[in-house]
Amino acid sequence: MSRHAFSILTDDEALFSRFRTLASSSTIHRLQGCKAIDELPAHGLIVLDTSGHDLRSQPEPFWQRCCQQHRIVVVSSTPSDDEGLAWLELGAAGYCHAYAAEETLQQVLEVVAGGEVWVGRSLMTRLLKGIGAHRSQSSRSWTEALTEREREVARRAADAESNLVIAQALGITERTVKSHLTAIFEKLGISDRLQLALKVHGIR
Amino acid sequence: MSRHAFSILTDDEALFSRFRTLASSSTIHRLQGCKAIDELPAHGLIVLDTSGHDLRSQPEPFWQRCCQQHRIVVVSSTPSDDEGLAWLELGAAGYCHAYAAEETLQQVLEVVAGGEVWVGRSLMTRLLKGIGAHRSQSSRSWTEALTEREREVARRAADAESNLVIAQALGITERTVKSHLTAIFEKLGISDRLQLALKVHGIR
DNA sequence: ATCCATCTAGTACCTGAGTACGATACGGCG
């Protein structure tokens, strides 16, 4: 596998060193400030580090334009699905952990250089969920362990209703709602209603 | 880059020849019928050719199970986004054109063998569009009112992290986390972290 | 020089949530 030429924008010296090992010194180019991107020839491979303050200094349209003119790989030292999603929607061609294994980073660069898009596992899972069987797959799993009454309580609790509200809605006491919730938590292996909400709504 | 061992199921001799060039003869294994998959050790890399009649002979649950037990790459000589989507939802780890460039196929195998998911450009675009419709109005709106630090706290709180955990992760006190959360709640017009989670994850 | 946003933090307080350890009632099933 050949090593690809690319530019990188980062404040992080350690990160720069890592990427230098991925390319021969003649094919890596360090950008001094985000404005330098405009000077580059189009369709090149560029790595952006989200921890750099340069990234936040520019508005979305700027990055959108960059993504159209180049192949952008965004790396983050504190990656999250939301951040990744935001960048991919802007048009980035890759998003991954800045300190992922070198083999992984190498792979990302190769894939993106080849004109494809690279997306990590967890974000990929989420994209798939967003498309189709959002309900059918995830909601099947958490429901089956619960009784009908528990499902009703779980749905409401996951919808941010307080115990008292749930109680009044169901015509029972708050204490009973708590009983149901305790049973629910035990069955699902969780400990509070926020985790329940994530389960019910198909996140985790 | 090393070549990975994998199994392949196809009726197409030409296709088999192509894949044989991707692996040394000792590491490729040709499956005789889809039932042979059950004999394989778990978590292996398997290539499935959708043009083979074996694929249609089995029901969805069979393939779903396969996808859970192995890393499945589906290749099609007449690929479509819909077909790809269907396989990815079943749990396949990759979907591409059976007669794509050898470098591409090699890349797909490497990516999938590395535990990641491979998705082509056009399908990727579609996935992003699908999620963008739901998310862009909700997820983009909750972020823009908040400061960067608040976004970080909000993301973690929405992920069911306790105030103490967040504090330790960010190197600040629990009290400060509470301050940020109070500011977040005020800005978003909500009153607790569960409602925050629903906002952050695009529900309500 | 001044003002404002942001990040940080202390003390004190209230409340909802969850748990512990119970209880009663009802219906199905061997």
Add this chain to the structure above:
DNA sequence: CGCCGTATCGTACTCAGGTACTAGATGGAT
């Protein structure tokens, strides 16, 4: 009949979460 799952409810307790009021340190903008 007794056993068990389900649904209901009591009291009392602990504790994380959220609020109120306050305030020092930055740093950028006017």
